[in-house]
Amino acid sequence: MDIKLYGQADFYYAVSQQILERLVAKGFLTEAQRIKIDELNRKKIYETYPSIAELEVSA
Numbered sequence: 001m002d003i004k005l006y007g008q009a010d011f012y013y014a015v016s017q018q019i020l021e022r023l024v025a026k027g028f029l030t031e032a033q034r035i036k037i038d039e040l041n042r043k044k045i046y047e048t049y050p051s052i053a054e055l056e057v058s059a
Contacts, residue, residue, distance in 0.1 A: 011051035016041040 009041070020038055023029040 007050070007052040009046045009051040009054075012049060013042060013045045016045065 017038065018046050020029065020034045020041075024031060
């Protein structure tokens with residue numbers, strides 16, 4: 001049985017963005033570092049988990 005976690009990629013990506021914003025606000029990351037990490041996060045998360053858009057197309 002294949003269980004699809006509906007929109008998990010969208011949720012995880014939103015959480016990753018919030019974490020990065022907080023790290024920048026506290027001075028732990030620069031804006032350039034945030035952008036690079038955000039790109040890597042987006043790529044990895046959307047490759048690993050299903051997004052809402054993918055699941056709506058397949059339905």
